[in-house]
Amino acid sequence: MNLQSIRRTRWRAGVVAGGLAALLATSMITAVSAQAAAGCRVAYAVSSQWTGGFTANVTVTNLGDPLTGWNLAWTFPSGQQVTQAWNATVTSSGAQVTAANMSYNGAVATNATVSFGFNGSWSGSNATPTAFTLNGVTCTGGVSGTASPTAGPSRSTSPSPSASASTSPQPGNPMATVAAMQPGWNLGNTLDAIPDETAWGNPLTTQAMLHHVRAQGYNSIRIPVTWSNHHGSAPAYTIDTAWLNRVRQIVDWSLAEGFYVLINLHHDSWQWINTYPTDRTNVLARFTAVWTQLAAAFRSHSSRLTFESINEPQFTGASGDEQSYQLLHELNAEFVRVIRQSGGGNATRLLVLPTLFTNADQGRLDSLAATFTALHDPNVAATVHFYGYWPFSTNIAGGTRYDSAVEQDLIGTFDRVHNTFVSRGIPVIIGEWALLNWDHTRPGIIERGEFLKFLEAVGYHARTRRLTTMLWDAGQFLNRGDLSWRDPGVFAMMKASWTTRSATASSDQVYVPRTGSITSKALTLNLSGTSFLGLRQGTTDLVSGTDYTVSGTTLTLTAAALTRLVGSRAYGVNATIAARFSSGEPWPISIITYDPPTQTAASGTTSSFAIPTQFRGDQLATMEARYADGTNAGPANWTSYKGFWDHFQPDYSANTILLKTAFFAEVNDGAPVTLTFHFWSGTRVTYRITKSGTSVTGGIG
Template sequence: MLSLFNARRTAHRVRLTACALAALLLTGALTATGARAEPQPGDAMRTVAAMQPGWNLGNTMDAIPDETSWGNPRTTQTLLRHVRSQGYKSIRIPVTWSNHHGAAPGYTIDAAWLSRVREIVDWSLAEGLYVMINLHHDSWQWINAYPSDRATVLARYTALWSQISTTFRDHPSKLVFESINEPQFAGTSGTEEDARALHELNAEFHRIVRGSGGRNATRLLVLPTVHTASDQPRLDAFLASYNQLRDTNIAATVHFYGFWPFSVNIAGFTRYNAEVEQDLVSTFDRVHDTFVSRGIPVIIGEWALLNYDHTRPGVIERGEFLKFLEAVGYHARIRNLTTMIWDAGQFLNRNELRWRDQGLHDLIRKSWTTRSGTASSDQVYLPRTGAITAQSLTLNLNGTSFRRLRQGNTNLVNGSDYTVSGTTLTLTAAALTRLAGNRAYGVNATIEAQFSQGVPWQISIISYDPPTQADATGTTTSFTIPTQFHGDQLATMEAKYADGRPAGPANWTTFKEFWQHFQPDYTAGGMILKPAFFDEVADGRVTLTFHFWSGTKITYYLTKSGTSVTGSTS
């Protein structure tokens, strides 16, 4: 699927020629030995380039009301040292100030809170990291009232940034300031008024910081679009605002959580397909062409998928997520975009200082410098009984070449265990029979495809029987369908009324949102239908279709009457 965009990728690929290398030596970007020189204060493009890649200390200093309120442990210098050791060059420290300052007119920041923010900033700088701090959830707690209460919001905003600027005035230039996280405004007439409100606040931020003196005179300032969105009208509004400020030491920031239906698993978007990739390519093209091509650096200040979380397994299938991660790294890199992954604890286990899924981080890290090969799936499903036949996968080479298949330290044999024809990898019936072993439900073996570069692609060999379900009764607040999964995994669920119309929430699609509307419980053996689903289901009969990753589909019938629900297999 990725080959659809090879022409565009080629157009954006940057090659370092001998002339370009000489130019970098002359300007000081590289030393004579080839090492990258420290960017000079005021050089926004090189500063932002030096910040790649970045990591967010999410749900921590931005948590409400305190640092540990949203489940993360207290930040330590050991954590920050670990982040640096994993290859990250910058850290974004989101900070919510709303619960940590006094009343008008001074809005004096609590000394202990400001000291704690400074401590984490100083630890980060001591580890050699670039650091970005901001006003975070303040954006929706009170800044959004700016259009209707301009004087009050501006006074509070000005007081906070005045104190923050003064506190950090003499800090090294590796500390950068971001004016507002995801700015949004209530009660406006639309895009034009939103843009005007944000420009006024960003201009005030710029005035305060630059006027505070010290290193703030040349410190990099990071300004967002409205909602940190990347649609062209928001980018154009930012560009107009940037030109009015007449300061080239500014970076733009947007956020990227992928194509929304794929990011939350709704409307049947279970796979990283051409439409999902096109959204990524179009987004990165827009910010590159609007900003980077004009010499304005861009920081993707947050990126991931919205509903990916270690506490919600299965929302995003792992292999499809890996393809997304690989593509983000590549497309950002060839467009000179700096990325800062949003990590609220779903990637790094901060208590144990280990990645919750080492394979995800291995691929992310490799994507900073090179591409990795992938495949159409990371799963091969085999029947638990009966004959096993050969199975094929399509390789996404991504500029690599296929080398071998391995199981552990053992190479599989080309010809007898597998064949490769173009981009089609076929596992033979004999090899699959051996790999399936006793054919117990679930993963029986894991093999990996190795390519000429990048991270190997793991493939799970899974034995299954078609899942089965049973009749059930319950209520709209508590309803579970007894389900025997038999080694299979749920991909998505459809809901329709008798006349074929979509049933339940998101009535523009028959496919409902994974985890928000339904949830598999593999341990207890059930399919949970959430109150949020029933809240928008009319009384009467509803047909559910459960889609599994093996390709199996199961039909189930509900009858809702008030708060009572009955379910049956026929």
């Protein structure tokens, strides 16, 4: 993540993972072969297995007439599930699985083979399927004959989440490697912090922390590293030994836990690499020297260690995108040359190359695709970052909800990346993803239920496009102090999205007025292929027909149920219930008592102006600012909606809404401004302010 640009650049990125799966012919794999009257033979191999998960590769040999399309079907004997696939479209119904050809591998000549692979989940045992059908006909291994299928030796399972190097995809199989890296996690704001590991507030990395992350189900770890403050001057640019040893220690700990590991040049991108257009000789020499030393230091490490050339590359003073594309091509090509010529494990190590700004606009993708063509290196992957639709990611311009604009931005991004790279057999890693302003130190910017919808959608759309995702976590998700998730429900939704869909609803909040009669309230369900099972409060099931009704996708809570749930009708959340579905995470619903918020007159200065606000159980969603003539006031004047926390900030404990200095910096002197505060209950409150020099006065509208 680039701290200089993250809040002013609309990042659109997506990534993909998938590829041609090679069979591992060793005693450590499970294999089954069968013979078929229709002329087909199947080899099924488990190339990697860990607690709860595995990677399998399938090769089909066509012994009959040429095929123009195919689907292979089988039944898992132990209830396994496919969670991610490459080189085939895989669908499941219970234990029955069907893999269909992609657009590029449907034609299979007589005696030719086609291969695909997948990641799966298992519990109890991971027995091998014993029969396959190709286009509806049983595979038995020959043009005729009905020989019984034979199964090879079963692979032993291990209770440890760690995987040894011997169970990793073989070097030279980047699609399988990137698929096996799903899901991934970033050790953010740590070794990339300036000037050292703890400078940005995170504690020293420990083996216990890495073990905890691995045990949560993450298969890869991206370790961003900033080298700028840790090497000497020209011409050698010698890396500080203590720093290199610390990086090596964390890499080695991570590999020992069974992670795939990715290291890079991180904030170096804007500290010195960005001057490449005007300081070509020195930047190239420094870039080459740093990667030469890293190549030497890690040349004998496991193939599960991967290298990323540059984080979010950018070039100050470039004439435009075309020059920037050429400059990035030069650096990426130099990176590949340096690593490959160092030999050892680096000769086939997976190398990860970014787009310009690690952005997923089509021009950026096309430029990197041209680099891959020119390099003609079989062991490379692409990377982009994805922080969602910018207004939603930062809560500006009214971007408070996960709506169709947010969804289409996500789908468009992932489709572009898939079509540019994955469909051509090039794996891609979403090296960072999250929402820019989801942060435990700035609560309320992104409403929790809307964030849950985003998490569920990212997981689904990435998985169905075979994209490997690496969560950006700078401390906002995992509390590294006590090794707990800051919001367990947020992590649970993310984890569920790795393997299945979860239903959501139009809101996770139901507001009930504190006074007056209580009426029924309705929510719209987004079932996402699931079936509604019921509502539960704690361990008690609510009663269908009495407490709620469901008609199509409309869930209605009855007045009687709401009256019971709000109890004494104290302001705020009085009860939490969960909508349960046939798969995925339950959807939480908070039952909230409120009255419309009230505000009173105030005076202050442009550096300290707080509007007295009685929230009365409600929560602030956003704020608009307009002059008397209707034009937009304040910063970001292309919209009436201002930036949550950047321009205004609620303080629920102090019963105030603070208007920030940055807001007043762009408000006209002497011109009254009408503020409209939007609350999550649907209530709107207006307030008028006037700035005169550094003085500010305000009152109710």
